Amino acid sequence: MDRIDCAQWMLMAGLALSASACGAEAEPGEAEESLESTQEALFSLPNDVVLEWNAHTIDALTEHDGYADPLVATRVLTMVHLAMHDAVNATAYRFYRPYTFKKRDLTANPVAAAASAAHEVLIRLFPAQRAALSGKLEASLGGVPNGYSEWRGVALGRRVGQQLVTLRSDDGSDASTPYTPGSEPGDYQFTMPGVIARPGWQNVTPFGLKSSNQFRPGPPPALASAEYAAAYDEVKSRGDVNSVTRSAEESAYARFWYEFSDIGWNRVTRVVAEQEQPGLASTARLFALVNVAMADSYIAGWDAKFHYDFWRPITAIQQGDRDGNPKTVADPSFTPLLVTPPVQDYPSTHSTLGAAAAEVLTRHFGRHGDEIGFSMTSSTASEPEVELRSFDSFRQASEENADSRVVAGIHFPFACAAGLSLGEKIGKHVFENHLQSYR
Secondary structure: HHHHHHHHHHHOOOEEEEEEEHHHOOOEEEEEHHHHHHHHOOOOOOOHHHHHHHHHHHHHHHHHOOOOOOHHHHHHHHHHHHHHHHHHOOOOOEEEOOOOOOOOOOOOHHHHHHHHHHHHHHHHHHHHHHHHHHHHHHHHHOOOOOOHHHHHHHHHHHHHHHHHHHOOOOOOOOOOOOOOOOOOOOEOOOOEEEEEOOOOHHHHOOOOOOOOOOOOOOOOOOOOOHHHHHHHHHHHHHOOOOOOOOOHHHHHHHHHOOHHHHHHHHHHHHHHHHHHHHHHHHHHHHHHHHHHHHHHHHHHHHHHHHHHHOOHHEEEEEEEHHHHOOOOOOOOOOOOOOOOOOOOOOOOHHHHHHHHHHHHHHHHOHHEEEHHHEEEOOOOOOOHHHHHEEEHHHHHHHHHHHHHHHOOOOOHHHHEEEEEHHHHHHHHHHHHHOOOOOO
16 A cells, blocks of 8 residues: 555544554554554444444335345345445455455545445345435435545445345345145145245355255154144143233233344344444444344245245144144134244244344354343334343343244244254354454
8 A cells, every 4th residue: 555545544534643554754564563553443433334224224125115025135134234344344454354355445435335335235126216325325425524535435335235236146036936835734834825935045045154954953843742742732822812821021022022033133233233332344244244144044944944844833733633642632713922924833033043143243242242231122012111121141132032932822942942053053154154353
C-alpha cells in the first residue's frame, strides 16, 4: 500500500494515526506493527450497519411475500450477511478468512462496502424493491465521509454482492420435487390438505456443510417401542389445546417461540450484538456464521425429514389405534395448542436452527460464551406479561425453543432431541470450518 492510499484509508477510517502507519520515517517492523494496530482500530468501528441491513433484509422479505417462506428467507439472509462479511473483511489487512471474495482494497470505507454489498444482493433478488432499498443505502452512506474512500467502498461492496449472487445462482433453490404421502402407520400425512413445504429443499447446495446428509440423525423410535409410547403420551398430555398438565408458563413460551426460527434467532443475535458491542468486523462475521448455520440446518433438516417421512403428532394421536402399540390410546379429537406446519415431524428443524445458532453464538464469544445472558421480546407472544423473556445462556434459550414445540403439540419430544443434536453438530462444523480468524 503506497503512502497516498494509506493516507486516504486513514482519512476514511476517521482514525488519528502516526505517520509511521504509512511507513514514513519508520524503524524496521514499525510500519507493519502500526498497520496491525490500525486494522484493530478499524475492526472496532461500530456495528450499526450490520444491524441495520439485517433489519432491512427482513423488511425486504416481508415486502416480497409476507415472510411466508422461512427456507427462502434463510437463503437470502445468509447471502446478505456473507456478502457483508466479505466486503468488510476485504477492507482490512488480514483478519478473517473470506467466504468467496479473496481480493482486498484497504482504501475502501468498510461501512460503505458493507451497506453496498447487502444492497447489491437484495436488489438482485428483489428488483421490484430497488427504489426503497436504494433509499436505505443512501441513508447508510449518509454517515460516511464523501470522497474517494466512500466511492471505493461502494464499488467494492457491489463486486462482493454480485459475486455472492452469481455463486448461488444455480444452487437448486428454485427446483421442486413431487411428493406423494404414504399410507402406512408412521407415514407423514398432510396436516394441511395437499400442502407440503418446499419438497426438494434437501437438494439445495449447502453454504457450509459438505452435503445435506453429512450429519443425518438415526431413525425415530419404532412405533411399537416403549420410547415411542412415552413420547406419544407426553405430547398428547402437554400439547393438547385443552391440556390440564401444561403450565401457564409453558403455554406462554410455546407462543413466544412460535415464529420462524430465522426471525427469532436473528433477533437474538441483534440483541446480543447491541448488548455486547463487538466491533464491525466481528459482528459481520457473527451474523454470517449464524445465518450459514441456520440455512444449512433447514437443508440438512429437510434431508432427514423426507428420508424418514415420519408423521406428526396430530396424525399419530388421532390415528393411535393404527400404530400397533397397545400402550398408545387414540384420541380422534386431539387438537394441538398451535397449528402444525405442513412438513414431516422428524427431526424438528425449529429445534435444529435454534441449536445451530446457539452453538455459533456461544463459540463466537469464547470462554465466556456460555455465561452471556440476554432478554428479548417476541412478536408472537400473545399476553403482555410474557412478551419479554430472559435467558442465562444461548443454550438455555435453544432448549426452551425446542421444548416449545412439544408443549405446542406439534412435535414429538424425540424429534426435538434429534433436532438439538443435529443443530449442535451443524453449528460446530460451520464455526470451525468457515470464516476462521487468521490469528
